[in-house]
Amino acid sequence: MKTALILSLASAVVANTLEAETKVVDVWGQCGGKNHNGDTTCASGSVCNFYNEWYSQCQPGGSGRVGLWGQCGGKSHTGDTLCTPGNECKVWNDWYSQCVPGTATPTTAPPEDVAVPLNWLQTDAVCYNKMDGDGDTAANGITSYDACIIEANKRGKQFANWDGEKCTVLQNADSYKLSRSCKSAAKFDNDKWQCWGNHDYWNNDVGKSTTSFDKCLAACANFSEGGKKCNAVYWVQHWDSDKGVCNYKYIADTSKKPFVDDIGGTACIRRA
CATH class of the missing domain: 3.50.4 (Hepatocyte Growth Factor)
Structure with missing residues (x-):
């Protein structure tokens, strides 16, 4: 009886250990971000890189070095920039650089699902x-x-x-x-604005107009009515309208975050 109990306990320990070991995210998998309910530990040889508040991804690398095909640069990139030995950092555009084999110049763009531009x-x-x-x-x-x-x-x-x-x-x-x-x-222009989908800045309105999202941001930048200025917008299409409406706002505290919105609105605020 004791032998059976010991074997049972040992099996449970081994099973739990194996389960714990398998609860890792494979390279290129999501490892973080708002509403992410999955695992957050990357498999050996990869590290969890932050893209934005909604998405982090396991990429090759670790110990201060970026592995083959990992991101090594670009605007707003805050991770490591040195590639592992034998690889070099290839600049694809302002927003994305990638570690590629150093022995040859790549002729194709990076895999289409590697990284979404932050703008x-x-x-x-x-x-x-x-x-x-x-x-x-x-x-x-x-x-x-x-x-x-x-x-x-x-x-x-x-x-x-x-x-x-x-x-x-x-x-x-x-x-x-x-x-x-x-x-x-x-x-959008990530150098001038911070923007969130499914969000709204409540109150603080200084005006509004019916226009497209891109023109909404441009109009806010040039807004001046009755001495009022605009440094934030809420662009939304209401249920009783067939066009989007730009709500111009002025928010003194530019560190203020918008509230969650459930009708598809977009909130943006100018960077200080």
């Missing part, structure tokens, strides 16, 4: 509506939401929609639809 705000349950005259919007062969955003950025577009398994990229958008199957992204 794209992401919004859940929203798909932007295509405007008349906007061409080259289909993006066939795209297999993920992140890849859809990267494709839009590569084409010089301003908006990306991921509706189920379908990607569309748009140059202009002044309205949107709400749908559980949708996720979208909009490009």
Whole structure:
């Protein structure tokens, strides 16, 4: 009886140990971010790199060095910048540099799902509506939401929609639809603004106008009515309107964070 009990306990310990050892995130997997309920420890040989408040990813590297195919630079990149021996840091654009083999110059862009540029705000349950005259919007062969955003950025577009398994990229958008199957992204100037999808700055209004999201930010920067100024916006399409409305705001405390919004709104504030 004692032998059976000991064997049972030993088996439980081994099982728990194996379970603990397997609860790691593989390289390129998500390891953090708001609403992330999965594991946060990266597998051996990789490290959890922070992209934004919603997403962190396991990338090759560790001990102050970035492994092969890991990110080693770019605007707002706060991680390590030295590649592991035998690799070199290749600059792809202002927002992304990557460790590649040092013995040859790569001829292709980085994998489409490696990293989303940080100057794209992401919004859940929203798909932007295509405007008349906007061409080259289909993006066939795209297999993920992140890849859809990267494709839009590569084409010089301003908006990306991921509706189920379908990607569309748009140059202009002044309205949107709400749908559980949708996720979208909009490009903005990350050097001048901080922006959050599905958020709202309550009160502090100084004016409003019906316009597109990109024009909303530009109008705020040049706003001056009755001696009032604008340093923040809330862009949203209300249920009784077929166009988005830009609510201009002035917020004295620029460190103030917006509140969660459930109707697809976007909140932005100018960097101090």
